Amino acid sequence: MINTQIPDAAAIISAYDLIKPYINRTPVLTCSMFNRMFDCELFFKCESFQKVGAFKYRGATNAVFSMPDNEIKNGVATHSSGNFAQALSLAAKMRGVKAYIVMPSNSPKVKSNAVRDYGGEIIFCTPTLQARETTLAEVVEKTNAVFVHPYNDYKIIAGQATACYELINEINKLDIISAPVGGGGLLSGTLLSAHYFSSATKVIACEPELANDAWQSLKAGKIIPSVNPNTIADGLKTSLGDKTFPIIKEYVAEIVTVSEKAIVEAMKLVWERMKIIIEPSAAVTFAALLENKYDHKGKRIGIIFSGGNVDLEKLPWM
């Protein structure tokens, strides 16, 4: 099923109704110490507490449960070594179909084990983009599974939009919502929800200086690919897609970039003070506050903590 329409308000609401039984309604946390520190009101939407530890499960669930039985009967397939691999595996398991995950052969064992825990079947390939795509094509041909793109897909975008939708329904009159940007699935979903359901709210996207392709793309007015970025925020290394970029271009108020140092500092500070675990890709939004990247004083700000999957054996400040 090809979905050719940018999700409208009704599409987001129906995505939410569809996935609600399967997802966690994640909490919105506050921290009075951080409010004092930044002189603003912060509301943290903790997708780190989502199933599989990241917002990706929302989109995967929407994609998987939107498909009719006869379309999905042979399962789903994707290439990912990150949170989407786990998300699609679990969503497929909930639907009762197979998930084929193409992963580079040098993926950390902790990631492949997590995918297997959620019931995904892994097909390893040599670690090049070329090999990923060829292997995926072979898998799809052999199994008749449906390819689900991790972010460049309107069903995925509508699913990711539900995080912001929940946030807006719980916390009113937000001046700003801040979200990280990698491939743009979460950001474009956030932009659409803010646009339809809280139009006075500005959305500010955050990305690492060392993977500033979204910032560059916005400036150039066309997609500038991310070329071998070397950031600790491993979920934000991907390039924008032709479905996510137009939404971002249309609706984003600003894209700001943050240093690696600030990402690590932000992550550690959130762990220490809020006692919650967020991953580096989630910490970019907090890093933007630390580096004073936009006018936040006196504002009500929603921060989307996108995920909490971290290898506890390798912490960036150690």
Add this chain to the structure above:
Amino acid sequence: MINTQIPDAAAIISAYDLIKPYINRTPVLTCSMFNRMFDCELFFKCESFQKVGAFKYRGATNAVFSMPDNEIKNGVATHSSGNFAQALSLAAKMRGVKAYIVMPSNSPKVKSNAVRDYGGEIIFCTPTLQARETTLAEVVEKTNAVFVHPYNDYKIIAGQATACYELINEINKLDIISAPVGGGGLLSGTLLSAHYFSSATKVIACEPELANDAWQSLKAGKIIPSVNPNTIADGLKTSLGDKTFPIIKEYVAEIVTVSEKAIVEAMKLVWERMKIIIEPSAAVTFAALLENKYDHKGKRIGIIFSGGNVDLEKLPWM
């Protein structure tokens, strides 16, 4: 003001009403993966999200706000190098009085900085129990501050009881509530709340094998002091007091002990799967499940995660 009565139901309710404006109502979290893993229903009362990162703030707030103005006008004093030092400092600050904290001169800088952040005034002493007590006596004499004991005090016990009180009010029909035991403030409060407000619920206490003085005391029928225990659960090294022990003896269903290895494993597993930070002293309750220390199958179990203060530079699994 000397409070000579074991707190009754009314005392716990009035403690709760008194401290409610100052404390966080901490969330009760669940984790479907752990429910499957242990074949029971677990409800985690996360005092790690309490102000100062530990349940200790409840008792400190009750003690500080119970005193009439003329009694507390010269402030409060205690000796502690742990969570209670921070808790009393912040409670005193909220009341607008001074807090004098006697700390051993070899306390980690991270702890003394935290106390100062919360407005406490630190008086360092040589790191012996003798010096602590002498120095505290001197401070009290000089300042006329009121000494507040970290746990052997009925106001403190009534304050700590409110964590379990909240848990019981939110989650009904718990078969078991499990809490760590150090000096016994949290445990005796938990026992009283369970007794008054959910009498069918059994309370099971957990402590490190290497600091098993509560287990020994229960067996001996009298307080066996904790002598230089060497456990990673640094909040559980203290001995029981003459106010906490009788309550424990009367009401506890069981005290179980856990290995250091299980404490570290429990802590890491909770971080990884629940994405929350708990300290080793909090992890003993989860370690008891890992080591299968009591009959938990098919039961509804409340687990009190007592705190989340951890030095992120020194993680026990690194």
